Amino acid sequence: MSVLHKQIKQRVQAIFKLNGLNLKQEGSKYLAELLSAVQDQEEREEWIQKILFQVQKEKLETAVIDRSILEKAVNECTAEGGADENKNLLNIINSFDAPRYLYSAERKKFLKDEALGRDKAKLLPGACLKNRLFLDRYTNIHQRTARHDLFSTTKTTETPAQEEESQVKKYSLKPVKFLLGTVERLDNVIVLGMLTQMTHGCYYLEDPSGVVKLDLSEAKFHTGLYTENSFVLAEGWFDDEIFHVLALGFPPAEKSSVTRKFFGNTNFFGGPMDHSAKMSEKLQIVENENTDAMFVFMSDVWLDEPDVQSRLRRLFAGYANIPPTMFVFCGNFITHSQSGVQYNNSLKDHLKQLGEMICSHPTLRDESKFVFVPGPADPGSPNIYPRPPLPDFITKELKELVPNAEFVSNPARIQYCTQEIVVFREDIVTKMCRNAVYFPSTADIPDHVARTLTCQGHLAPLPLHTIPVYWDFDRSLNLYPLPDLVVIADKFEPFAAEHLECKVINPGSLKRQNYSFKTYVPSTRIVEDSQIPGEEDIME
DSSP: OOOHHHHHHHHHHHHHHTOOEEEEEHHHHHHOOOOOOOOHEEEEEEEHHHHHHHHHOOOOOOEEEOOHHHHHHHHHHHTTTOOOGGGOOOOOOEGGGGGOOOEEETEEEEGGGGGGGGOOOOOOOOTTTHHHHHHHHHHHHHHHHTSSSSTTOOOOOHHHHHHHHHHHOOEEEEEEHHHHHSSSSSEEEEEEEEEEEEEEEEEEEEEEEEEEEEHHHHHHSSSSOOEEOOOOEEEEEEEEEEEEEEEEEEOOOOHHHHHHHHTTOOOSSSSSSSSOOOOOOHHHHHHHHHHTEEEEBOOOOOOHHHHHHHHHHHHHHHTTTTSSEEEEEESOOOOOOHHHHHHHHHHEEEHHHHHHHHTTSHHHHOOOEEEEEEOTTTSOOOBSSBBOOHHHHHHHHHHHOOTTTEEEEBBBEEEEEEEEEEEEEEEEHHHHTTEEEEEOOOSSSHHHHHHHHHHBSSSOOSSSSSOOOGGGGGGGGGGOOOEEEEEEEOOOOEEEEEEEEEEEOOOBBTTTTTSSSEEEEETTEEEEEEOOOHHHHHHH
């Protein structure tokens, strides 16, 4: 056995073992012989990952993998042509099809529901799923917080000065049961839990181990919008069965790159590729070279308003010679308060008119993608998230006119090369401000919103009666690992903020904000403020 053959065999065994799988001797020899023909080390690593993910997709009865399973996985990979990445530059992912991973404390990794013995997600599951919704959120946030430098107990190689400094900054997370089991006063305690209001006007901190009453009279609130059912880090002292909070903050978020260092190239986001596009060097090169790629985001596109129709014609005419990669239109698409058949017919007619408007510019029709995200008042389903796309009988005529039109769920996930974009049409900023336990004195709401969403790792950290969510599909609203761009289509004024390399933008309501919208350039990651001019502006 050659040295290279032996090294490949050891590498294959190590990667499979890290993922909880054991290769039989004949299986590791088979892969080593197969991969020894691949000279480039990076390409060889990609093939190992492709084979691994193909194996994980199979319904395995045991963690011991023999040669027959590997042969089947290799055949599947080669049949797909090695997953030609350049054919998958732009993908739109339905929220109901998003991958469902949950952190396993025993195995220290994220596993799919199938591996954890969970049933397939249902729209109307049993009542126990409501509790599990918050438990899953807590599990996700706790593993991230416990791994943070402020709380991690993992020893690293440091100089004496660095070691002394790190020891000063280390803190210890305590569960609620630690407080409840103590009869003496406790000082300088930090607890991670969910902020709840079990009785009117009285707030509590809850985690899987118990519930403790809070005294927030002296609490200092850090940056963010603190709402009921959000997860917080509370620091203070405990006495007489009351936790007196001195400081309240959000669990620290972490960069996407940090998350992936711990969990490899697991495809949390979804998409057609077997492995995460985020880790692809080929797609990164394509992304950097395609400097003309651009996304247009606008919200409250009221198609029944004559002024909006006029501005859209001007918008399409302006972009006709330089077609954007994608237009993302968010609802509501109708302003009037009709309902039922009359409302549906009106929306159907106006969408057809929009299709005819687009067809008048063949370059846009053929080269740009048109994505439609339903708003809270649009037909098709109750206002519970995630929402399905607009019904086919309403959109059929537009699709026939514009083949590149796609009607998606709300929220929607967009994957462009290595970048991950989440679009959510909901007045989430307005609702978080209205339901905040403590409203910040500063006027810098965008920074508060960006920090809240990234630290909570969720699009809707609010009570279920404020933003209803299908319990079994709550994870489709997760923001973990952090995407590159989160588009919050809210009636709040337009803004752009950033936290830990995750941009959070709001294009604003199109007509209310004087026909302003946002554009995003993936190659430079720049967000630009744009506006559709009126006739009076052109005359000037």
